[in-house]
Amino acid sequence: MSRETILASIRAALPPGQALPELDNFGLHYDDPIQQFITTAEAVGANLQSVDNRGGIAAAVQAFLPGASSILSHVPEVPCKNFTRDADRDPHAYSDLDLIVVEGLIPVAENAAIWVPDSQYDDHAAMVLTQHQVIIVRASDLVDHMHQAYAKVAAAEVPRFGFFLSGPTKTADIEQSLVLGAQGTRSLLIIMIRDESTSTI
Template sequence: MPSRDKIFSRIRHNLGRGPLKEEAANALKTRIEGHAPHTIPKRTDIPHKEQVDLFEAKATALAATVARLNALEDVPEALRDYLAAHNLSTKVKMAPDKIFDDLPFDKTPMLEITRGAAAPSDEVSLTPAFAGIAETGTLCMASGPDRPSTLNFLPENHVVVIRASEITGTLEDSWARLREKFGAGNLPRTVNFISGPSRTADIEQTLIMGAHGPRRLHILIVDDDG
């Protein structure tokens, strides 16, 4: 018997319950596969351009910083300017995602770009987002060989690129996009939802930035949808 079946069998035994009847099993299967959303807030039922503005406002309220770009090709200069403004390291660990392959980093030679998973010594990371959630200003990050999750957490400074067309209204919308891209039952190994830079006030209610991840989060929104 597979380990999964053994676990569920033990749970049913401890609950004093046998296997589900076919009718109940089918009802549960239908519910799980239906992905019916819960209550959706009206504040996201707005035109897409307004959703993008709402995402920016919510992200900023969470202590992230946001810049709007006209084109993806503007990313290298925007990254350089951000690092210079905050006196940060120009050594950047960049995700090996194809979205960055043709960017003109040769025009910003002061940046030292390497690609791959993050190491503890990396201070700045550059990654793409899978989606943005206007409802809360949250980034949805899908892991994969080209988007290592370590880039989201190890460096103290995280710069994220997201196309305006990838910003959606709600959390439910982002899950729908994940299922559409990867297929139901075949989701990425890790999906991270990031709302602002890492912080905690667990100790004496003193706000500490960078407690469990990046101290700074900078979001570059590329206005690609007109």
């Protein structure tokens, strides 16, 4: 009933038709998208570690959080610790999680955002309840900007859940003072794999 009332009131009020503009990505291109991504990632509070190939992942994770009390890893190079992968777990159990390790699919140079859909982890809750986070990206997957990123997202089946993540959580709600680690992840390490020839996912 509300539905019909609302649609009728909209139809009675519609402005003259206006064409949808052609999507344009403005030809924005970074000469060095890797450097642009790294600089921006650091500016939004992320830590960044470049590695030559996947062989460097384990050491980078270890160096980032040597004392991690628990690790939930979604990559073969890093073992889980005091946590096992269980897709049917009650999501509340992730409140004890110290570190999660996942792969990101589309790193974006302009804003250091990384597309991480739910194919990359067992539970969305684990991604936000964890204290710390590692996201692994390949330099060869880098796109310049969000127009390219969404073209890639739209080309695949849209996941039930997915997010662009840019840096650890933050707030400036108290007198504009930036505080990293507001409610979700306190810190984020992005591991960038530079050598695409040896990478496999």
